Amino acid sequence: xxxxxxxxxxxxxxxxxxxxxxxxxxxxxxxxxxxxxxxxxxxxxxxxxxxxxxxxxxxxxxxxxxxxxxxxxxxxxxxxxxxxxxxxxxxxxxxxxxxxxxxxxxxxxxxxxxxxxxxxxxxxxxxxxxxxxxxxxxxxxxxxxxxxxxxxxxxxxxxxxxxxxxxxxxxxxxxxxxxxxxxxxxxxxxxxxxxxxxxxxxxxxxxxxxxxxxxxxxxxxxxxxxxxxxxxxxxxxxxxxxxxxxxxxxxxxxxxxxxxxxxxxxxxxxxxxxxxxxxxxxxxxxxxxxxx
Amino acid sequence: xxxxxxxxxxxxxxxxxxxxxxxxxxxxxxxxxxxxxxxxxxxxxxxxxxxxxxxxxxxxxxxxxxxxxxxxxxxxxxxxxxxxxxxxxxxxxxxxxxxxxxxxxxxxxxxxxxxxxxxxxxxxxxxxxxxxxxxxxxxxxxxxxxxxxxxxxxxxxxxxxxxxxxxxxxxxxxxxxxxxxxxxxxxxxxxxxxxxxxxxxxxxxxxxxxxxxxxxxxxxxxxxxxxxxxxxxxxxxxxxxxxxxxxxxxxxxxxxxxxxxxxxxxxxxxxxxxxxxxxxxxxxxxxxxxxxxxxxxxxxxxxxxxxxxxxxxxxxxxxxxxxxxxxx
Amino acid sequence: xxxxxxxxxxxxxxxxxxxxxxxxxxxxxxxxxxxxxxxxxxxxxxxxxxxxxxxxxxxxxxxxxxxxxxxxxxxxxxxxxxxxxxxxxxxxxxxxxxxxxxxxxxxxxxxxxxxxxxxxxxxxxxxxxxxxxxxxxxxxxxxxxxxxxxxxxxxxxxxxxxxxxxxxxxxxxxxxxxxxxxxxxxxxxxxxxxxxxxxxxxxxxxxxxxxxxxxxxxxxxxxxxxxxxxxxxxxxxxxxxxxxxxxxxxxxxxxxxxxxxxxxxxxxxxxxxxxxxxxxxxxxxxxxxxxxxxxxxxxxxxxxxxxxxxxx
Numbered sequence: 001x002x003x004x005x006x007x008x009x010x011x012x013x014x015x016x017x018x019x020x021x022x023x024x025x026x027x028x029x030x031x032x033x034x035x036x037x038x039x040x041x042x043x044x045x046x047x048x049x050x051x052x053x054x055x056x057x058x059x060x061x062x063x064x065x066x067x068x069x070x071x072x073x074x075x076x077x078x079x080x081x082x083x084x085x086x087x088x089x090x091x092x093x094x095x096x097x098x099x100x101x102x103x104x105x106x107x108x109x110x111x112x113x114x115x116x117x118x119x120x121x122x123x124x125x126x127x128x129x130x131x132x133x134x135x136x137x138x139x140x141x142x143x144x145x146x147x148x149x150x151x152x153x154x155x156x157x158x159x160x161x162x163x164x165x166x167x168x169x170x171x172x173x174x175x176x177x178x179x180x181x182x183x184x185x186x187x188x189x190x191x192x193x194x195x196x197x198x199x200x201x202x203x204x205x206x207x208x209x210x211x212x213x214x215x216x217x218x219x220x221x222x223x224x225x226x227x228x229x230x231x232x233x234x235x236x237x238x239x240x241x242x243x244x245x246x247x248x249x250x251x252x253x254x255x256x257x258x259x260x261x262x263x264x265x266x267x268x269x270x271x272x273x274x275x276x277x278x279x280x281x282x283x284x285x286x287x288x289x290x291x292x
Numbered sequence: 293x294x295x296x297x298x299x300x301x302x303x304x305x306x307x308x309x310x311x312x313x314x315x316x317x318x319x320x321x322x323x324x325x326x327x328x329x330x331x332x333x334x335x336x337x338x339x340x341x342x343x344x345x346x347x348x349x350x351x352x353x354x355x356x357x358x359x360x361x362x363x364x365x366x367x368x369x370x371x372x373x374x375x376x377x378x379x380x381x382x383x384x385x386x387x388x389x390x391x392x393x394x395x396x397x398x399x400x401x402x403x404x405x406x407x408x409x410x411x412x413x414x415x416x417x418x419x420x421x422x423x424x425x426x427x428x429x430x431x432x433x434x435x436x437x438x439x440x441x442x443x444x445x446x447x448x449x450x451x452x453x454x455x456x457x458x459x460x461x462x463x464x465x466x467x468x469x470x471x472x473x474x475x476x477x478x479x480x481x482x483x484x485x486x487x488x489x490x491x492x493x494x495x496x497x498x499x500x501x502x503x504x505x506x507x508x509x510x511x512x513x514x515x516x517x518x519x520x521x522x523x524x525x526x527x528x529x530x531x532x533x534x535x536x537x538x539x540x541x542x543x544x545x546x547x548x549x550x551x552x553x554x555x556x557x558x559x560x561x562x563x564x565x566x567x568x569x570x571x572x573x574x575x576x577x578x579x580x581x582x583x584x585x586x587x588x589x590x591x592x593x594x595x596x597x598x599x600x601x602x603x604x605x606x607x608x609x610x611x612x613x614x615x616x617x618x619x620x
Numbered sequence: 621x622x623x624x625x626x627x628x629x630x631x632x633x634x635x636x637x638x639x640x641x642x643x644x645x646x647x648x649x650x651x652x653x654x655x656x657x658x659x660x661x662x663x664x665x666x667x668x669x670x671x672x673x674x675x676x677x678x679x680x681x682x683x684x685x686x687x688x689x690x691x692x693x694x695x696x697x698x699x700x701x702x703x704x705x706x707x708x709x710x711x712x713x714x715x716x717x718x719x720x721x722x723x724x725x726x727x728x729x730x731x732x733x734x735x736x737x738x739x740x741x742x743x744x745x746x747x748x749x750x751x752x753x754x755x756x757x758x759x760x761x762x763x764x765x766x767x768x769x770x771x772x773x774x775x776x777x778x779x780x781x782x783x784x785x786x787x788x789x790x791x792x793x794x795x796x797x798x799x800x801x802x803x804x805x806x807x808x809x810x811x812x813x814x815x816x817x818x819x820x821x822x823x824x825x826x827x828x829x830x831x832x833x834x835x836x837x838x839x840x841x842x843x844x845x846x847x848x849x850x851x852x853x854x855x856x857x858x859x860x861x862x863x864x865x866x867x868x869x870x871x872x873x874x875x876x877x878x879x880x881x882x883x884x885x886x887x888x889x890x891x892x893x894x895x896x897x898x899x900x901x902x903x904x905x906x907x908x909x910x911x912x913x914x915x916x917x918x919x920x921x922x923x924x925x926x927x928x929x930x931x932x
Binding site: 134 | 631877892900
């Protein structure tokens with residue numbers, strides 16, 4: 001890459017980033033979403049230091065205790081501090097959310113791009129397989145894979161990732177199909193670019209905004225998915241805390257201590273809402289048609 | 293002189309957007325007589341469409357419209373929404389530029405034409421169908437009966453535009469506003485549409501406002517021409533006189549930019565471009581809007597807005613230095 | 621249109637066959653002796669021999685598959701751990717889930733679509749913010765939590781509705797009492813999505829040229845919005861509805877579990893929890909078939925509604 005290339009590439013890109021940042025800051029909802037998301041990430045990462053108690057620490061003197069200065073959100077049926085379990089539970093949720101989405105992207109994007117770029121029989125095969133996987137609703141697919149793989153957080157993450165991949169394959173394929181018709185593709189070929197260069201340096205960067213938006217939509221689905229799987233006993237195994245298992249435990253005590261169901265649920269809703277709001281905001285600012 | 297059908301005075305339209313105010317039209321005044329064909333010419337963004345759409349409030353909510361627009365004596369801009377809806381499609385009709393997107397893809401042609409008839413004339417479905425066939429015949433669409441049950445995507449571009457015209461003429465309006473009716477069509481089809489419009493004016497006596505950026509179209513069928521620039525009227529004249537004796541430097545520029553085929557003599561004419569760009573519509577300059585691009589511009593042009601004044605019979609210009617000498 | 625439909629049906633069949641293969645392989649991919657898995661992990665040699673014979677486990681895999689499909693097409697999905705015929709269990713449970721699903725779809729459609737339209741027509745005004753925010757929240761609330769909340773409020777605290785259980789349709793009022801909470805809970809996600817899609821679709825339609833033409837024709841706002849814009853938007857979102865139904869099916873799994881309804885959804889969980897692979901096989905196959913068929917129906921409906929496909 002010559003010096004001229006570097007200059008020509010650097011300025012429009014950094015200008016665009018500044019524009020995007022400006023547009024983002026004009027949207028208080030999206031900013032709020034980002035702050036909450038970061039809050040959860042920090043909560044998950046700093047759990048050992050943030051949580052007042054160890055998540056499995058039982059206190060048989062304070063079973064199903066009401067919120068108090070000792071236990072800000074009370075305790076559960078085994079005397080474990082609810083607040084600490086929620087903080088530690090964020091780990092399972094964030095891990096499941098991020099890693100499964102990353103897995104889905106790493107698997108789906110190359111497959112989708114290859115299918116969309118080369119077309120022909122590769123495309124047909126990929127499209128049919130994707131259709132088959134899409135024939136199973138996301139959760140059923142995840143439940144099915146969990147059943148095969150066995151219950152654990154890792155397997156749940158894998159299952160969610162596999163379940164989230166088919167729609168992403170379809171999107172990556174669709175975008176590639178559209179983008180390969182753009183004028184810069186034959187121009188690049190005329191300049192002697194090989195297939196890999198075109199795919200990675202020309203088509204992929206133009207897909208990133210769509211992919212980012214899709215990721216921010218998939219993550220909350222994965223977070224809720226993890227909670228569902230754990231709720232059903234297919235994900236995180238006790239004693240590791242997860243918002244899903246907390247809700248499962250809470251079921252037996254709905255009459256006496258409904259708060260055991262309410263608090264983890266609120267955490268779930270906040271996390272999902274934050275990602276959704278962030279995703280909406282990102283979609284808005286990355287869409288060239290919106291004017292602000 | 294008989295009272296004009298349409299008498300627009302001091303029409304101003306601005307758009308109140310997030311990014312500021314855009315002055316699309318500034319104190320436009322013009323008249324339209326019954327059965328007359330008025331051509332409004334100017335480049336994209338000069339306000340010609342906005343002017344006409346503002347008459348029946350077809351603009352988005354951010355538009356602020358001021359002025360007076362008398363139609364048969366009543367001020368359109370002061371009418372209630374209900375009264376205005378009775379004018380739209382009934383007395384004043386529109387034909388737009390893109391026939392494919394201007395027709396609803398999920399309704400048949402017959403349904404879309406019939407809608408206007410049922411709404412304004414209270415025709416029953418059967419009566420509406422009969423009248424629709426008459427209308428399709430009027431716009432020279434063959435096999436009208438079958439066409440009525442077809443969908444827009446089944447028709448060619450030229451036919452769709454004819455359907456739009458038929459829809460616009462359904463209630464025999466006094467004014468037909470055609471906004472760039474031929475721009476989206478092939479040149480060969482264009483001639484057919486213009487022919488049709490000429491025919492309509494002769495047979496039905498409908499007044500037509502033809503909005504276009506193409507002077508050739510105007511030369512073809514207009515009686516009078518109005519040249520707009522940056523939201524203001526630059527020149528107004530009967531059509532023959534405009535082409536024979538253009539006065540405004542902008543008009544001269546437009547004429548100079550018309551490509552002419554090689555005429556067998558040695559004069560190889562270069563297309564003359566008008567240097568510079570259309571000014572931003574965000575401020576209302578207290579000067580001639582064309583001054584920056586004009587070779588005749590003087591200090592006066594940059595400090596005062598030129599008023600329209602008559603330089604030849606029925607031929608008015610808004611310029612401090614009008615004249616047909618192109619060499620200036 | 622005939623060609624379009626034929627291709628869709630063909631594609632659906634191919635997908636079904638492939639899905640069945642996937643299920644088949646999935647169950648046999650579980651490490652260990654498939655006979656043990658299918659026999660619910662009993663070690664009784666007589667039972668195992670019987671299972672081996674029944675499922676032809678000593679024959680090559682393709683033969684097994686064909687045999688399995690053959691049995692399935694005849695309505696024989698084998699027996700579960702408790703020796704009960706799976707097909708029978710499924711058939712008795714499906715109508716319950718069907719009722720739940722239909723109720724939920726009805727509620728979602730009757731709330732989501734009008735809300736989306738209102739939000740689009742009143743863009744930027746308070747009604748729009750209310751709908752958009754409500755939809756965002758509805759999207760983010762996991763419905764099993766919502767179910768628990770509903771049980772706490774309406775059953776435990778207020779005693780208005782029963783917390784769980786199911787009563788057959790022969791007692792319509794009691795049936796409704798038991799179904800109303802699960803149906804509302806299940807409809808939340810779908811309704812939220814509908815609101816957003818409808819709003820987005822209507823905004824597109826309202827900005828289209830043909831709406832300008834409709835206004836220029838002097839039609840009333842009702843006619844412009846309700847006839848011209850709405851028709852286009854509804855057609856556009858038909859395809860999206862098909863995709864959402866999958867999420868709805870997934871949702872019945874949790875909802876039935878929480879509300880103690882013995883439907884098809886809960887059967888899935890029971891099967892998984894009991895590691896009843898014969899049952900899992902049958903259930904997943906039926907679920908996938910149902911989903912494919914529903915999507916096919918949605919495609920057919922769409923091809924009728926969209927004139928560009930119906931007439932050419």
